[in-house]
Structures are given as C-alpha cells and as structure tokens.
Amino acid sequence: MTRPRLIVTRRWPAEVERALAERFDVSFNDDDHPFTPPEMQQALASCDALLTTVSDRIDASVLRTAPRAKLLANYGVGYSHIDLDAAKACGITVTNTPDVLTDCTADLAITLMLMTARRAGEGEREVRSGSWTGWRPTHMIGTSVTGKTLGLIGMGRIAKAVAMRAQHGFGMKIVFFNRSRLAPEQLAGLDARQCDSVEEVLAQADFVSLHCPGGAATHHLINGERLATMRREAFLINTARGEVIDEQALIDALHNGTIAGAGLDVFEAEPRVSEALLTMENVVLLPHLGSATRETRVGMGMRVLDNVTAYFDGRTPPDKVA
Structure with missing residues (x-):
C-alpha cells in the first residue's frame, strides 16, 4: 500500500523525524526556513497531512486553493495561527499537542x-x-x-x-x-x-x-x-x-x-x-522558549505522531480540536 505523504514545515528532534519516516512518506524542511505563503499552498496541495508549528500562518488565503491535505497536525498546544473555520470548510481535521508542555x-x-x-x-x-x-x-x-x-x-x-x-x-x-x-x-x-x-x-x-x-x-x-x-x-x-x-x-x-x-x-x-x-x-x-526542553520537544513530536497515526488508521485523533 502507498504510505500517506506528510510534509513537516520545520525541523523536529531527530528521534521524532526518524519515527515519522518509519511509518510515513515524509518530506522534511532540510534548511529549516519559514515557509512562505506560496510554499505553504504548494505543500498543502502535494501532501495528505501537513505537520505545522506555531510560526506557520494557516489562514483562509492559504487554504483557498482546495488543498489535498486533509490533516493539519500542529506541533504545539496553541492553534490560533490556524483558521479553524477555513480548515473546516475544506474538510481538514486539526490536532494539537496538549498536556506535554x-x-x-x-x-x-x-x-x-x-x-x-x-x-x-x-x-x-x-x-x-x-x-x-x-x-x-x-x-x-x-x-x-x-x-x-x-x-x-x-x-x-x-x-x-x-x-x-x-x-x-x-x-x-x-x-x-x-x-x-x-x-x-x-x-x-x-x-x-x-x-x-x-x-x-x-x-x-x-x-x-x-x-x-x-x-x-x-x-x-x-x-x-x-x-x-x-x-x-x-x-x-x-x-x-x-x-x-x-x-x-x-x-x-x-x-x-x-x-x-x-x-x-x-x-x-x-x-x-x-x-x-x-x-x-x-x-x-526570550525567543519563545516556553516548551524548549529536549524532553518536551520530543514529547510534543511523539504526540503529533500519535495523532497522525490515528487519523490514517481511520480513528479519531486523540487531540482533535476541529
């Protein structure tokens, strides 16, 4: 079977990236640059799930091109950077990572x-x-x-x-x-x-x-x-x-x-x-260090992995917010 295609918008801890690559067809952001809106649209059009962070602005203008991706798996507890109404209109599920941080x-x-x-x-x-x-x-x-x-x-x-x-x-x-x-x-x-x-x-x-x-x-x-x-x-x-x-x-x-x-x-x-x-x-x-411990950043990534795995197994992701 063809594995679901994921795009990760920023670099994550190495052990999380390895775990993602073992289960899915994953593209990583090798130089860790912030995606521009056109890059975000291109990513949404070419993957089944986009793994985002708080620095990614996912608004109605980014989502207006009827993206292929049907899952936004957010690395972080906050999701105000994602337009939930626009995502819902596109049939996109949104998850986050509560508790860990x-x-x-x-x-x-x-x-x-x-x-x-x-x-x-x-x-x-x-x-x-x-x-x-x-x-x-x-x-x-x-x-x-x-x-x-x-x-x-x-x-x-x-x-x-x-x-x-x-x-x-x-x-x-x-x-x-x-x-x-x-x-x-x-x-x-x-x-x-x-x-x-x-x-x-x-x-x-x-x-x-x-x-x-x-x-x-x-x-x-x-x-x-x-x-x-x-x-x-x-x-x-x-x-x-x-x-x-x-x-x-x-x-x-x-x-x-x-x-x-x-x-x-x-x-x-x-x-x-x-x-x-x-x-x-x-x-x-301070440069947005709230969750910046090794234990927490790995834990957040593994929580995303749990959500993505559940979604593609046909189950409700444990941290679904929309």
Whole structure:
C-alpha cells in the first residue's frame, strides 16, 4: 500500500523525524526556513497531512486553493495561527499537542518572574560587558518575590502549574481571572481567590502572568487602559501569545513607569521584536522558549505522531480540536 505523504514545515528532534519516516512518506524542511505563503499552498496541495508549528500562518488565503491535505497536525498546544473555520470548510481535521508542555512552560514563567524581579538579565549584561565594578549595598537592587501576590489571567493547566510553584515554592498569594468560573474542586491543592474581572486581578497583583489562548477573543486583552490599572511596582509576564498584549501600549507603560517591568517569551510580530523593547533594561526578552526542553520537544513530536497515526488508521485523533 502507498504510505500517506506528510510534509513537516520545520525541523523536529531527530528521534521524532526518524519515527515519522518509519511509518510515513515524509518530506522534511532540510534548511529549516519559514515557509512562505506560496510554499505553504504548494505543500498543502502535494501532501495528505501537513505537520505545522506555531510560526506557520494557516489562514483562509492559504487554504483557498482546495488543498489535498486533509490533516493539519500542529506541533504545539496553541492553534490560533490556524483558521479553524477555513480548515473546516475544506474538510481538514486539526490536532494539537496538549498536556506535554505544561511543566516546562510553567517553569519558564517562573524564570521570567524571577529574572524581572531580580534584574538578572540586566546584571548578566553588566558582567559580560566588563562594566561591573564589584559588590556595593546600593547596586542593582531588585524586588523580592517571596510572599508577593501573583495574578493569573487564565487558569488552565499551565496557569495552575505556575500557581503551584509560586504558592508552594515562594509563599505567594494567588488571585486569578478565568473566562469561565471554576468550581472549588477544580483548584485542588491551591489557595487561590477567583476574581470577577481582568481589572480586579491587575489592580492587586505584584506579578501578572498571562495564560490565555490567542485569537480574536483575546487580541490586545492587555491594552493601555488595563495596563494603567496595574500597580506601578508590578511586573507583567507573558508566555502565552504575543498578540494578547498591545505591544505599543506596553512599551509606553514601561517607558512612563506605569509598571515596573516585563518578562516576555512571545511577541506580537514574531520573530520581529520592537526596537524599543530591545533598548529597555526593565524588560527580559526570550525567543519563545516556553516548551524548549529536549524532553518536551520530543514529547510534543511523539504526540503529533500519535495523532497522525490515528487519523490514517481511520480513528479519531486523540487531540482533535476541529
């Protein structure tokens, strides 16, 4: 029998690529370049399944050519880069990789919180530049994390993992807003207070960590008006999606001292980062590393393999989202 043809849009861990090649007819992106829209259309027209990543924009314009591919198997939990309605109209199934990256993304959110509070990025730059002159009592004083209030926007798996680390590791108080109200049993192991609005969280928190999905419903959820409700000593952490924050409004808030700082792993126009952010010392900038551990990236790939295998075996993929 002819094996289903797959195209993988970016390079994946070697063991995942080997496992895919053992079961399917696979084409890999040898030089790991981002596909252009015409390349994406060509791939969709020549394969049975396209294995995508968060950096691939699959919108109605890309899908308008009635693609051959009937499966978009996404390497990642978020899928706001895929137009689900357009995919459905083309008879395309979409899958993702939930659960696998919960802990490592939570770890990174805590990393950003600590780095911003303790000015770690700024300090490392000083040491590397050779400009550090030695210890002194007033040098690069940061903010304590222990015992402070952490506000979470969204309370899914990753946010709960962040809350557990913050509460049990640093004795932090937890407040949160979730678009659907959670029952007490959904917060097992956490002493967390549920707020009625985003603004209520922002007004109380010393650190605000974003854990909401991307898409039209959350585009610029954090805008100038909401940033103005934050405490001047507060820090904003984003490991969710770049478009959740109005980046220009954030730049203005950081420049004006409306908030103390930010830790960002995602950006509104990735991979482009605003020049203004690049020059600010009160911002920690990371290149979308939320899931970037070997264990997690391999686990994500194997989850994609499970979804693709199920689809071509005639079963419902375990992580079908559309």
